[in-house]
Amino acid sequence: MRIGFDISQTGKAKAGCGYFAASLIQKLVEESDNNHYLLYSAFGNTFWDSEHAKSTIRFSQKNCTHLLDNLSHHDSLAFWSVSTSIDEDKLGNPDIVHANNFSCPRLTSSRLVYTLYDLSFIDYPEYTSEENRWNCFNGVFDAAMQADLIIAISEYSRQRFLEIFPNFPIERTRVVYLGSRFTDTDSEKPIASLEPHNFWLSVGTLEPRKNLRRTLRAYKQYLDLHSDSKPLVLAGGQGWLEEDLEQFINHLELSKHIIRLGYVDDPTLKWLYKNCWAFIYPSIYEGFGLPVLEAISLGTAVLTSDTTSLPEVGGNAVLYVDPSSEADILAGFIKLDDDKFREILKTNSQTQASKFSWRKAAKEVMQAYTDVLNMPPR
CATH class of the missing domain: 3.40.50.2000 (Glycogen Phosphorylase B;)
Structure with a gap:
């Protein structure tokens, strides 16, 4: 052909x-x-x-x-x-x-x-x-x-x-x-300013469909309830309709808790997935949800949405939330504080990822x- x-x-x-x-x-x-x-x-x-x-x-x-x-x-x-x-x-x-x-x-x-x-x-x-x-x-x-x-x-x-x-x-x-494009043999590029396994991670182009603002509001409530110093790292290029995101973060008084990395290369992204506390991805709408697959393929605990295509990808290896509910996303943050629960997700993740x-x-x-x-x- x-x-x-x-x-x-x-x-x-x-x-x-x-x-x-x-x-x-x-x-x-x-x-x-x-x-x-x-x-x-x-x-x-x-x-x-x-x-x-x-x-x-x-x-x-x-x-x-x-x-x-x-x-x-x-x-x-x-x-x-x-x-x-x-x-x-x-x-x-x-x-x-x-x-x-x-x-x-x-x-x-x-x-x-x-x-x-x-x-x-x-x-x-x-x-x-x-x-x-x-x-x-x-x-x-x-x-x-x-x-x-x-x-x-x-x-x-x-x-x-x-x-x-x-x-x-x-x-x-x-x-x-x-x-997933990531394999065990791919190189990794650490970020010196981040302590391994002591940060939350969100990956994706900055656009409203990714539900970042509701996630940030839930994260703010989580910080108000818990004396947790783990920052939320945002990795992804600028999309559309999120030009004032910095002002939104400032309004929530989250500036010192948010680390914006912008677009990152693959070795950096692999290190972020493998070394985050958990991956947070309560997207409103996905055609597939590649970041979820990438994360579970590297043994990461994942929170994602119970809508659109995401259950096809996550199977029984992720924590599902209602992406329209700040309360549900907040409950997800709290549940992922449980080491035993997070380890169950990490154990199930690579089994699920092997199907793709x-x-x-x-x-x-x-x-x-x-x-x-x-x-x-x-």
């Missing part, structure tokens, strides 16, 4: 979509060298990385060809935004194009496989920007009309998609779970590629 693959978000400061694409293509190339991979560093008309030619994931294997590296932003928009079908010669005439960044190109000969992450922009429009909501909705709507096959990253996302687009053929959908892997995901995606080529085009 000639497989065209969107790597556009695998560059600098990547988040969920970028980690999915990078981890999946690495394992696909590693596991199936009888295919040829056409890798697009510029993809679609909504996302742009000005350094895409060098920042996106790179392969030197003979069965990998990097394409579109020379496109400027103007040229990329002109190429991907045509009202007729894309020039597939410039894509290397693939059998399949796998779209990974919400954009959905119009193809003629190639089959289109589309990664569906979540539908939070429909279910919680107030938690994103107008521009992002527009881009995401247009991409998913076009996929509902044009995609030959949808790969959802959770059963929750697949079912939600089929509820919103009930005429999409269910047989053209698949669920492929993500894996990028090797398994790559095998299932490759089967999806085979299936879609055996289906009539839509």
Whole structure:
């Protein structure tokens, strides 16, 4: 097979979509060298990385060809935004194009496989920007009309998609779970100012969907009730609609208890997961919940939400709370003070994490590629 693959978000400061694409293509190339991979560093008309030619994931294997590296932003928009079908010669005439960044190109000969992450922009429009909501909705709507096959990253996302687009053929959908990118042999980078096992950890892009403000209010109540000096560490890049977060922290008089690290590299993140007291992730809405899987794969005690896709990931290895309830999040903080309970979670975590892997995901995606080529085009 000639497989065209969107790597556009695998560059600098990547988040969920970028980690999915990078981890999946690495394992696909590693596991199936009888295919040829056409890798697009510029993809679609909504996302742009000005350094895409060098920042996106790179392969030197003979069965990998990097394409579109020379496109400027103007040229990329002109190429991907045509009202007729894309020039597939410039894509290397693939059998399949796998779209990974919400954009959905119009193809003629190639089959289109589309990664569906979540539908939070429909279910919680107030938690994103107008521009992002527009881009995401247009991409998913076009996929509902044009995609030959949808790969959802959770059963929750697949079912939600089929509820919103009930005429999409269910047989053209698949669920492929993500894996953790961390292994025991990966390097770690300690943070000298943090005492191991003496800090709470929150990881994620700073945006309202992550429920950070309710978490901070619950943490404030926890500090008021307990003489606990463990700080809450926030690791994650700036998103949208949280520009005044610092003022919010100051208003709660939490400044001396909050450590903001911003975006951190993988060795630092691995050390944070392994050395935190517990990982706090009561997100309002997730398509999968990769930070939860990453945390449990490293034996971390986790608090997360009992909603959307998160129970699919956490199984019986995490502490669930109602993300809409400060009282429930507060109760979670208190429960995680119990060493015995926390150790039970840590023991269960790696058993649950072993159910997920990028090797398994790559095998299932490759089967999806085979299936879609055996289906009539839509």
